[in-house]
Amino acid sequence: MNLFSKWEMKPEDYGQMVEKVLPDGKKELNQSPYDTALGLNMAQDARKVIGGKMKIEDFHKVYSASLTKEFGNYYASGAEAETKKGSGPKWVMVIDLKKCVGCDTCTVSCKAENRTPPGISYNVVMEKLEGDFPNIQAINLPRPCMQCDKPACAQVCPTRATYKMENGIVAIDNDRCIGCRYCIVACPYGARSFDFGESYEQEMAGYNDVSSPEYGMERGERKKGKTPIGTVRKCSFCFHRLQRGEEPACVETCIGDARYFGDINDPNSIVSKLAASPRAFRLKEELGTQPSVIYLR
Template sequence: MGLFSKKQVQPKEYSQIIDSILPNPRKELAKSPYDSKLGLNMARDARKVLSGQMKIADFHKVYSSSLTKEFGKYYAAGEEQQKKNNGKGPKWVMVIDLQKCVGCDTCTVSCKAENRTPPGISYNVVMEQMSGDFPNVSLVNLPRPCMQCDQPPCVQVCPTRATYKLDNGIVAIDNDRCIGCRYCIVACPYGARSYDFGDSYEEMLGYNDVTSPEYGVDRGERKKGKTPVGTIRKCSFCFHRLERGEEPACVETCIGDARFFGDINDPNSTVSKLAASPRAFRLKEELGTEPSVIYLR
């Protein structure tokens, strides 16, 4: 949104804001006990598959041997399975109106409270960027949950098939299968994934006693060596709340009413109508990830 200037920010500029928060791939994989070069190459080629430069069958042919050698019994061979509901079930989509976002970070706080994320991990972040010279200054707020991509590169590079796509459009993680290799972190072009190191909020009494349900599974006390510690975590559109018929915490608490959530398969839904607006765009559409988070500029 503009602070003083009424300059229209272009979708490409919003994508550049995302680029500024992406982790350094080499530094990220240096923390992993697994082959860094393999992870980097898979992330690169996963983008090629999305852009049509490489066939998915060739991708698996190239990496099958290396994955078997590196991950052994953990490696789940074969192409990822993505269920399609053929329009018969809900396809969850979030629409964020950037003209209404005031940058209050309520979504970030409510998300942390709902999902009890550890220090350093926020599923929902709001990035700010100031541009121009006074008095022609503009301030841009860009909220970023997980994009829940229809063509997710994170799913493609996961050697254990711990990351997969639900038929309702949500990209989920089976934390019991996840080995924390971090390949999905460097493959995600939106910086939406984090590794759980097991850190705690020492000043918050009872923080470790109960964890948020990870994709609908109540895991109880949080401690070293127990899932989700040592695995990858990310926004799930508050899947456990959807199961109860509720909206994601960030949508429910947004003080500017900037977030909308619903079934895009329903032509009468608010999100369907907003997605058809000339103001609508998606981040990094040129990659072919087909995000389920739609922005209005």
């Protein structure tokens, strides 16, 4: 097999790889007790808001009454709060696709670090073969959460459980999340999952004794009816590790040294320099989400 064919992927080709693994919105929301049509319509219009094709005021006018009716006291009405611009770090991840060998170490280390249950992986590596034998190219596309500067997931969240932190991370307040799953459908990268409460306890004794310290919060034993079961989950750039001065688990364990992490506000940081490379691009940049994950091709 020739892994070095002359065929070269373009940014839009990588975007199409993501499109193929997105969840079926209708099927996803049919599992939720909340209005499926409302969630699908909100997700579509949220992307219009992010892309500058619809005013935020018009978005709220269209959906305010329906959200009040559907979610009652859970609904946090009004425009979402603006993220304050601080003087601290703005975390960014850069992934060099020429270095990624598709080993899935990022996926495994992420699951181990964040103790994600069956069916939930914050870091996945999409794979495809391109070309005709014998001129075939193996393509790998790692996909954590994009930590968008303009996240559609936050736009559709009726409880404001999803919000943007000053450091650039899109966070979830699991105590506010009601599991409507509208954010899962709105995310154009397929980076969110619902925690159904499944467990590795039968295969791994003691798995339920401790849950993930997501966003720096220790929640103790994992059991039915206790957060984060019944809520949406996603990559947080291993925020609990950042608080200890460590890198995300996927960055630390990458066998090919394909991942870089740092403060893009620091002009001398390696991520700032790599982001300025002519090889740099963002997934689905045309949507206007402004991802904080940058790829090098």
